Amino acid sequence: MADYDYDVLVIGAGPGGYVAAIRAAQLGLKTACAEGRATLGGTCLNVGCIPSKALLHASEYFDAANGDTMAKMGIKVKPELDLDTMQDQRKDAVKGLTGGIEFLFKKNKVDWLKGYAQFKDAHTVEVDGKTYSAKNVVIATGSSVTPLPGVEIDNDKGVVVDSTGALELSSVPKKMVVIGGGVIGLELGSVWRRLGAEVTVVEFLDQLLPGMDMDVRKEASKIFKKQGMTLKLGTKVTGVDVKGKKAKISVEPAKGGDAETIDADVVLVSIGRRPNTEGLGLDKIGLELNQRGQIETDHDFATKVDGVWAIGDVIPGPMLAHKAEDEGLAVAENIAGMTGIVNHDVIPGVVYTQPEIAGVGLTEEAAKERGKVKVGKFPMLANSRAKTNHEPDGFVKVIADAETDRVLGVWCIASVAGTMIAQAAQAMEFGATSEDIAYTCHAHPTHSEAIKEAAMAVTGKPIHI
Ligand code: FAD
Ligand code: NAI
Numbered sequence: 001m002a003d004y005d006y007d008v009l010v011i012g013a014g015p016g017g018y019v020a021a022i023r024a025a026q027l028g029l030k031t032a033c034a035e036g037r038a039t040l041g042g043t044c045l046n047v048g049c050i051p052s053k054a055l056l057h058a059s060e061y062f063d064a065a066n067g068d069t070m071a072k073m074g075i076k077v078k079p080e081l082d083l084d085t086m087q088d089q090r091k092d093a094v095k096g097l098t099g100g101i102e103f104l105f106k107k108n109k110v111d112w113l114k115g116y117a118q119f120k121d122a123h124t125v126e127v128d129g130k131t132y133s134a135k136n137v138v139i140a141t142g143s144s145v146t147p148l149p150g151v152e153i154d155n156d157k158g159v160v161v162d163s164t165g166a167l168e169l170s171s172v173p174k175k176m177v178v179i180g181g182g183v184i185g186l187e188l189g190s191v192w193r194r195l196g197a198e199v200t201v202v203e204f205l206d207q208l209l210p211g212m213d214m215d216v217r218k219e220a221s222k223i224f225k226k227q228g229m230t231l232k233l234g235t236k237v238t239g240v241d242v243k244g245k246k247a248k249i250s251v252e253p254a255k256g257g258d259a260e261t262i263d264a265d266v267v268l269v270s271i272g273r274r275p276n277t278e279g280l281g282l283d284k285i286g287l288e289l290n291q292r293g294q295i296e297t298d299h300d301f302a303t304k305v306d307g308v309w310a311i312g313d314v315i316p317g318p319m320l321a322h323k324a325e326d327e328g329l330a331v332a333e334n335i336a337g338m339t340g341i342v343n344h345d346v347i348p349g350v351v352y353t354q355p356e357i358a359g360v361g362l363t364e365e366a367a368k369e370r371g372k373v374k375v376g377k378f379p380m381l382a383n384s385r386a387k388t389n390h391e392p393d394g395f396v397k398v399i400a401d402a403e404t405d406r407v408l409g410v411w412c413i414a415s416v417a418g419t420m421i422a423q424a425a426q427a428m429e430f431g432a433t434s435e436d437i438a439y440t441c442h443a444h445p446t447h448s449e450a451i452k453e454a455a456m457a458v459t460g461k462p463i464h465i
Contacts, residue, residue, distance in 0.1 A: 006032045008335055009125055009134035011117045011280070014042020015321040016312025017140030018101050019328030025108040027336040032134070033105065034127045036116035039098035040105065043142050043313075044321040047164040050097055052184075054090040055167060055191045056352050062086075063194035063354075072390055081195060083171065090167070119281035122305050136307050136335045139295060140328065141280065143273040143313035148179060151240045153269055159242050160267045163188060172196045173265040177249050179237050181208035183351050184270035186224065190353045192266075193229055200230040200262055202237055204254055204271075209351065211318075213363040213411040215377075215397060220357055220413065223393050232262075240267055275314040292316070300340070301331040309335065323347050348425045350418035355380075355394045358421035361409030361428055364399050372402035376434060376457030378450050380414050382464045385445040391415040396454035398424075398434055405433035405459065416447050424451060434458035 008024040010017045013035035021033040039046060064070050065079040105112055115128030124133050145162040147153065155165030166188045172195045178185040181203030193199040201208070201224070207217040208224070208231070225231055232251060238259065239250040247267045252259040275294050282289070285305050290296050295310040297303050303310050309331050312324035323342070330340030351357040367373045380386040380394040394413030401408055410424035427437055437455035442448050453462035 004123065004133045004135045006030050006111075006132065006134040008032075008136045008138065008332070009034065009113075009117075009132060010138040010140055011125065012042060012140035012142055012276075012312070012314075013037075013040040013101065013112070014140060014142045014312060014324060015044045016142070016324030016328045017042065017138065018105070019325045020138050020140060020311060020332045021110045021328075022104055022108050023329050023332035024335060025110045027332060027338075029332075029336060031109075032111040032113050032132060034113040034115065034117035034125065036114075039094075040101040040112065041094075041098040043144075044324075045097050045101065046094060047167065049321050051090045051094050051167045052163070052187055052191075053352060054093040055086065056187060056354075058086045058089065059191045059194040060354055066194075069390065081172070083195070087168070087170070116279065118279060119284045122285045122307050134307075136309060138301075138331055138335075139280070139303075139308065139310040139314055140312045140324070141276040141314050142324075143275050143319055145269070146272040146274045148237065148240075148269050148271055151179075151237075151267075151269060152242075158266065159245060159247050160240060160269065162269055166192070166266070166268045166270075169266065174198065175262075175264045176200070176266045176268065177202060177247070177262055177264040178268045178270060179249075180269070180271040181205075181231065181233070182210065182270060182272065185268065186220075186351055186353055188268060188270070189229060190224075190227075193227065197266075198230070199228075200232060200264075202232045202235050202249070202251055202262075204234070204236050206234045208233070209357070211363075212349070212357070212359055213397065213409070214365055215395075216357060216359065216411045216413060219394065220351075223355065223413070224353075226393075273313065273319055277314065290316070300334045301327055302334070317344055318347055318349060320347065320349060343429060346425050346428045348421045350421060352418060355391065355413050355415045356417035357413050358417035359409065359411040360421055360425045361407070362399060363409060363411070364397070367399050367401075367408045370408075373408065374400050374402050374405070374434070374458050376400075376454045376459075376462075378454040378457055378462055378465065380447070380450055382462075383414075383445075383447060383450040383453070384464075385447050386414060386450070388445065389415065391447075396420070396450040398437065398451070398454040398458050400434040400458050405435055407432050407434055407437065407455075410451065410454075412451070414447050414450065420448050420451055423448060 007029035010033040025031040113127040311327035333340030348360040399409040434455040456462040
């Protein structure tokens with residue numbers, strides 16, 4: 001057998017790659033991880049999940065103090081925005097967590113190969129002019145912003161920006177136009193609306209948040225409008241004209257009709273992300289991409305090329321950090337000869353707006369395509385904790401198979417929906433019926449009781465409506 005420098009060489013240190021590298025090392029495999037960024041943690045820790053949540057959290061406090069949320073509870077304050085400090089705490093959060101991964105690499109004896117990696121052959125990779133051989137190579141190169149044809153993103157100038165530029169604005173724009181009413185557009189649009197921007201979201205489809213349950217999508221639109229966002233649904237952008245520090249966005253109805261222009265100080269392009277495969281040298285190992293530019297793998301995350309594996313945003317499935325992390329664990333365990341499995345039917349998704357929007361499993365529409373279903377719904381307005389906390393918006397919806405009662409999907413809009421959805425994912429992982437959830441004792445008063453009552457509504461009646 002050939003001698004290799006490493007048992008495992010992971011390309012990319014995002015949540016997929018760094019988790020795969022640490023687990024491989026924990027399992028006794030000699031491991032390296034190549035990363036071209038100056039810090040570890042990938043998109044998620046550097047310019048994604050973590051900095052966006054730092055700004056969402058801080059701006060939520062500002063909004064609560066600025067609007068009537070605190071006043072309703074007898075707290076009268078007039079907040080003053082110190083954006084520099086808000087941005088500094090975002091940077092601190094990123095620094096702390098990316099530094100934490102560097103510490104974990106050292107602790108677990110994972111070698112960080114600094115630079116962008118390129119295949120020479122299936123077992124040889126070049127990083128910064130040096131070559132390294134490995135018995136197994138894991139591609140975890142993640143994704144980057146999908147550009148809008150004809151629209152140039154310039155984060156330094158700060159007029160037409162992507163999510164990275166939108167995180168780093170040094171002043172609150174008076175008018176912000178968000179192109180794409182998906183997760184990034186709504187989260188970062190919410191940040192800048194809360195801090196004072198007039199935000200217009202232009203979405204090509206008839207509803208926000210494609211992929212989510214239709215009831216949730218419709219309710220989300222109502223809530224965002226109530227919060228003061230202007231939504232232009234079923235609308236396409238035909239051009240963005242930048243003059244100095246101002247932009248004019250030309251839009252027209254997606255199905256045809258009169259064109260109009262919208263003025264903006266900042267335009268956020270958030271129309272999706274695409275896998276990072278350019279420059280990897282995949283042609284050298286004979287690995288082809290599918291039509292969406294992704295690397296296909298089998299259930300074990302092995303590609304068609306012996307010894308080459310792939311995980312995270314670069315392979316099919318939702319582009320989510322926790323999905324990448326679970327695949328990272330599984331691929332390392334499979335390489336070590338164990339059985340690493342990810343159940344792709346039960347991956348929760350959360351939009352961290354206020355209220356939060358979360359779901360796991362099938363939408364009602366998708367479930368109905370497969371067979372007969374029963375649906376139970378419960379409004380947050382009737383949940384004692386949400387009502388007491390002045391958080392009336394949203395609902396929980398449980399979708400179960402009409403014959404077996406097995407839970408097929410759970411959808412929530414609630415202030416803490418991201419936390420609530422974990423119990424639904426766990427119940428589904430254990431093959432729970434709606435009755436199992438309905439008969440599980442939930443602590444009172446908690447928002448999670450709304451999941452119990454929605455489950456009660458599947459076969460019978462909840463108590464509180
Ligand atoms: P990435 O995190 O993209 O990491 C890949 C790494 O590989 C990068 O650091 C890159 O520099 C490196 N790389 C690429 N090519 C090479 C090469 N040739 N050699 C060496 N290194 C290379 N997901 C959530 O679940 N929750 C959230 O709240 C959330 N918020 C987000 C907010 C924003 C603004 C964005 C943009 C994304 C967000 N995501 C969120 C998505 C999440 O960031 C991704 O799903 C996740 O980071 C994917 O992990 P990954 O390991 O596959 O790839
Ligand atoms: P997205 O896929 O969530 O949304 C893109 C939206 O843009 C869609 O609604 C789409 O219909 C619309 N669109 C596409 N082309 C358009 C056009 N020309 N004009 C107008 N609208 C157009 O993508 P987004 O928001 O860029 O996020 C990328 C990925 O990052 C997400 O898929 C998600 O997986 C991940 N992410 C996850 C977060 C979370 O888990 N909380 C937070 C942020 C990002």
